[in-house]
Amino acid sequence: MAKFGKKYQDAAKLIEDKFYDAAEAVDLVKKTATAKFDETIEAAIHLGVDPKYADQQVRGALVLPHGTGKAKRVLVFAKGDKVKEAEDAGADFVGSDEFVTKIQGGWFDFDVTVATPDMMGVVGRLGKLLGPRGLMPNPKLGTVTMNLTKAVNEIKAGKIEYRTDKAGNIHVPIGKASFDNAKLLENLQILLDTLVKVKPAAVKGQYMKSVTIAATMGPGIHINPLIKTSKAE
Known part of the structure; x- marks a missing residue:
């Protein structure tokens, strides 16, 4: 007891x-x-x-x-012009393959993962690592999107x-x-x-x-x- x-x-x-x-x-x-x-x-x-x-x-x-009441750290998988959009929106980490390597090495210093649709092929390689932790981007949750400004702002807002x-x-x-x-x-x-x-x-x-x-x-x-x-x- x-x-x-x-x-x-x-x-x-x-x-x-x-x-x-x-x-x-x-x-x-x-x-x-x-x-x-x-x-x-x-x-x-x-x-x-x-x-x-x-x-x-x-x-x-x-x-x-x-x-x-908790500040969330946001990781965004993006490329091209979308990198600057994510950075301007306040994302804590923005990138591509370099973050795949870091996560495969045991790095998980983030709370939410966002990705543009064209990056899901890259993110998909992390399914077994992100999925069990509830960190896999999902279009139904608004975390797979081309509107990174809206996604990051909403996450930061609560x-x-x-x-x-x-x-x-x-x-x-x-x-x-x-x-x-x-x-x-x-x-x-x-x-x-x-x-x-x-x-x-x-x-x-x-x-x-x-x-x-x-x-x-x-x-x-x-x-x-x-x-x-x-x-x-």
Whole structure:
């Protein structure tokens, strides 16, 4: 049985065994973030889907209006005029074969990979290395595109990817404990609204089964999944 430290136990005492509305949960999760660093606030959503079926998988990307509080390092595979476009947009690394060699050598000092369509032949050689880490560019996520300015700007502004795991759960960051309540609440609202919009047509019954938020070192706080999130005053 897992043993928790005193800070965790003290935080857990603040939480009642009930469903909170979103505004209450956000206020409470900030109180449970007592670590010496700025803890990430993460949302965990359990969906009533069966991901083993292709028509019930939920995957995509969205831009959180207030970002995640973490600066993402972007690697762009491009050539010609697109190199300067990526650099001007703020990409951290831009290139081609030289980065294939670095990655094959064990370099992974980046968080997101973007590529122009004509570079996917080069990037494809890294599939077994990037794929398991969730770093492979994907046109459905907007990371295979000729519009590098838009792609890099969105990532830097707080674009996140979401994807159901084998159990139908989605785990994504919605900000930092230092964010004010309104920003965390709005980020959560956008996430939940997006997941509702992409509900697979094949899913029957209750779609959003549970919603939980927690700080990095804190306990989970359950939000009533049947109540629409309301904006903070």
